[in-house]
Amino acid sequence: MRSLVLSLFIVIVSNLGWADILFQGKIMTVQGPIEPAQLGMTLPHEHIMVDFIGADQVSPDRYQADEVVAKALPFLQQIYDLGCRTLVECTPNYLGRDPVVFQRLSQMTGLHILTNTGYYGAAGDRCVPAHAYEDTVEQLAARWTDEWQHGIGETGIRPGFIKIGVDSHPLSAIDQKLVQAAARAHRETGLVIAAHTGDGKQAMEELALVQAEGVRPDAFIWVHAQSEADAAVLCQVARMGAWVSLDGLSPSSIERHLQPLLVLKKENLLHRVMLSHDAGWYHIGEPEGGTFRAFDTLFTTFIPELKKNGFTEEEIQMMTATNPQAAFLIQLRLLSSHTK
Secondary structure, three states, X not given: OHHHHHHHHHHHHHHOOHHHHHHOOOEEEOOEEEOHHHOOEEEEEEEEEEOOOOOOOOOHHHOOXXXXXXXXXXXXXXXXXXXXXXXXXXOOOOOOOOHHHHHHXXXXXXXXXXOEEOOEOOHHHOOOOOHHHHOOHHHHHHHHHHHXXXXXXXXXXXXXEEEEEOOOOOOOHHHHHHHHHHHHHHHHHOOOEEEEOOOHHHHHHHHHHHHHOOEOHHHEEEEOHHHOOOHHHHHHHHHHOOEEEEXXXXXXXXXXXXXXXXXXXXXXXXXXXXXXXXXXXXXXXXXXXXXXXXXXXXXXHHHHHHHHOOOOHHHHHHHHHHHHHHHOOOOOOEOOOOOO
16 A cells, blocks of 8 residues: 555546645735635636737736735625635736736635646737747746746746636647646646637647647636637537636626526536626726726626526536636646556
8 A cells, every 4th residue: 555655646646736736726926825615605707907008018017916906805805795716817827927917816805716837828918928939839838837846026926827818719839828828737737727718629639639739628617618609619629628608797787697507408418517707897097097897797787686496506606606716726737548
């Protein structure tokens, strides 16, 4: 028995660094690792702040951190009071990511907040830094892995997931590189990949690239899956084991979000589904950050609507707490035919 345990330990050590071993099975927030059960009710795709000016001009000098905190604070306090315990902040590097601001807000509200590593290749690739075009896939993955191992910049704050974005199908060369680099970074870190994606054609292309890198579909979150009009495609991706994120919730989208959920429920696939708003958005560059959209529709309107349509408390708990716990768990998810 001792020799078996030792052998398993050696295999783990050979595949992961010491820091990675310490955090396997945890969830990484801006205040450090927590147990999965501590996540509670979770919003898996939101934004506190964004800056679409472009990778060559984005800078902390373009905003006042105190102003961002003051603008976002009441909205975060609101959802904490409504029962939310975790917000996943999905703004990538070169798009306005500021882990120190997120950490401050986490400390002030009691919310667990996750930030990320990775680059955003949507919006015409204007938020992709120039070096990404020159880097190899391996070099790009190493940049993101370094943030995991050593913290983001000088902050010491570690990312809790990998965030990428892609544009249209078929994927451009740079978008393909981002997906491949994300898969390789997962192999080094165990962080889940959340991919800004349009319809199912893009999602299937991304999943093919991820699997070609030896990574299982359950390491992949299809962000903005509500953009796919055919619920059968959502079911196909869910059956593959990927996470289906319906994250554009707003007061005007209740029926549009409800209909695919009814299909996923009928097909017994709610164990692959997560719900969020893609809301917030202190817009850097606009006066006082522009209009900040609240994160409350899930709690005030959509959950009551789900109950009216036959969704059980267990199913709602699954989509809003159990599934995010599993999705953001730090864990290597490799195909059995591949090793790191």
